[in-house]
Amino acid sequence: MQRRLGSAQHTALIGGGLLLFSAAIFVSGQQIKAREAAPAFSVGDAVSETSDEDAAAMAEAAGIVDQDPAPTDDGGAVVFLDPAEEVASAATQPAAVDENWTEKLLYRPVPTAAGLLQAQGYNIELDGLTPLDPDERCTGSDGREWFCGAAARTQFRNFLRGRALSCAVPDEAPAAPVVTRCTVGGEDLGTWLAAQGWAHAEEGGPLAQLGEKAREAEHGIYGNKPALPPVVIEPGSAAPPPSFTGPALVAPNRTAPLREGNFPPPPSLPSQ
Structure with missing residues (x-):
């Protein structure tokens, strides 16, 4: 009796497993069909459908700040510098006379x-x-x-x-x-x-x-080129040459060198 019950339980378990496997296959097939029927969607489509205002709002909400925005295309128009940024010319015009100076x-x-x-x-x-x-x-x-x-x-x-x-x-x-x-x-x-x-x-x-x-x-x-005055040197006006005459040079006194050993005796040591 116990062996029969064991065989019946074994058969029921196998049948239940087959039912679960079949249900899983069916659900997977339905998901695949639904995915194939849905239109294709890419990241580029999401970016193209998002306006600049929405993108800016999303970036601001996320705390993203563009530190170096790309320059806008002005179609080749000339950009005029601010006068304060222009380099001053070296040849400036003279200032007018002011009575308040x-x-x-x-x-x-x-x-x-x-x-x-x-x-x-x-x-x-x-x-x-x-x-x-x-x-x-x-x-x-x-x-x-x-x-x-x-x-x-x-x-x-x-x-x-x-x-x-x-x-x-x-x-x-x-x-x-x-x-x-x-x-x-x-x-x-x-x-x-x-x-x-x-x-x-x-x-x-x-x-x-x-x-x-x-x-x-x-x-x-x-007028004409100014004439330089002539240089006139009168006789006797030139400075006399320096005189090298003077008192005779006196040779310094020389003393005979001391011989070796002719030194004064050393001082005596104090007695103890």
Whole structure:
């Protein structure tokens, strides 16, 4: 009786297993059919269907920040730089004379040309004059060409002699040249240069009449090359040659060297 029950239980277990296996095969087949019937879907489709606004919102929610965004295509348009980013040109225009500027002493002026000078960070251009380039050449009434620009600068330097100037300048030295008036020892520099003919006076300017008079009188750059004064050496004016006569040299006293052993005796040791 027990053997029969064991065989029946064995048969029931085998039948139940077959039913479960068949059910699993059936369910798998249904899933495969459903997958084949569904339309194809890819990641690219998801990206294309997502708008830029949705993508930005999703990235912001996820805490993703684009540190180096790609530049937008402007179709080849010219991008204009901000004026503050443009490189300043070295050839800046001179600043206009301001009535609010105050007189200031400028020490150790250095003339760079007739009508131009530098002092304490200021680049000064004298008002009413056209600066004369040091390399400029002039032709005198005698037809000879000479370096009038270098001569004018030399005369300007000799007139200043390194003296301090009194100029109307702004409080801070700008990068551009300052067109202003300067005096030294109470004499106006522009007036002196125009009257001596060592600079061109601007037409219609305050120094135009002085410049015209210098031209008519052939002063400075309007005349011939200045002749150097001759060097005259008068007899007896030359310095005498140095004299090598003097007291006789006296040889130092020599003492005979001490012989070996002729040294003073050593000091005696203190008694104990």
